[in-house]
Amino acid sequence: MAAVARATVLLVEDEPAQRELLAYNLEAEGYDVVTATNxxxxxxxxxxxxxDLVVLDWMMPHVSGLEVCRRLKARAATRDLPVLMLSxxxxxxxxxxxxxxxxxxxxSKPYSLGEVMARIRALLRRTRPAVVGQVLEWGDIRLDPETHRVTRAETLLALAPTEYRLLATFLERPGRVWSREQxxxxxxxxxxxVDTRTVDVHVGRLxxxxxxxxxxxxxxxVRGAGYALG
Known part of the structure; x- marks a missing residue:
């Protein structure tokens, strides 16, 4: 059974050496990393x-990290996006x-890489708990990412890799409506x-x-919007 989809971290750092060091260590921790220089x-x-999370340097030219954070938190679509500020x-x-x-x-800089990684894991427990090994439960459904065991009403279920990741996504945010694109x-x-109709096929299988x-x-x-758990 395949693992839960990896968390994506956006690293925003204008200093090349710091950006490369952090990106390398984030990838070594198993995250998908995308970077921005401003x-x-x-x-x-x-x-x-x-x-899934933003690691954001405060001191940047033009638009500061503080202003980026303010704008993200002011928008409904990104209000709950975890932001770790480095300064x-x-x-x-x-x-x-x-x-x-x-x-x-x-x-605060200079920072310990171990501390930064620990803070990131702590923030992801809120939005991507399966990524950090947290058991997910909703009603009588239970998913253990450490053992990859899924049960419902204590009955062990055999899920294909895609259906497993799909269920983990739903369990991480019960009630949230996910569009097919998301x-x-x-x-x-x-x-x-992948064609969006593929989502419908795998939801049906799940x-x-x-x-x-x-x-x-x-x-x-949810007609015209997507799918939700519960």
Missing amino acids: GEEALAMVAERAP ARSEETDMVRGLETGADDYV LLDRVWGRDIY RKVLGRSGGADPIRT
Whole structure:
């Protein structure tokens, strides 16, 4: 059974050496990494395809990291996007300012790479819990990403890799309506072209497996929008 789709981290850092070091370590931790060298580029990338988390340097030319964070948190579509702010400004007042702007966490430079990775894992527990090994449960459905075991009403279910990742996506955000395009990005990956109708086929297969235990269909079709769990 395939693993849960990897989390995507947008790294925004204008200093090349810092950007390369962080990107290398993030990839070594198993994240998909996309990079931006300035605030304007970062905002454009988020608007095109939102990542799972943003690592954002404060001090950048033109549009500062602080302003990028403010704009992200002001928009409904990106309000819940976790932002980890990195800054050479280590005064308490600066940290408070960063957090009040909406940053979810703040690390002062020079930083420990181990600390940055730990902060990222902590933030992802909120939005991508399966990625960090957290058991996902909703009603009588349980998915354990460490063992790749899925059960419903204590009955073990055999899911194909795509259906497994699809279920994990639904379980991470119960109630959220996912469009077909969003599910394609999360389950199949950003660089793979798949027709949106493929999503309907795999949702149908997932429903069939979940229904074998005799329970009601937990996946809701939202006409014109997509699918949601519950």
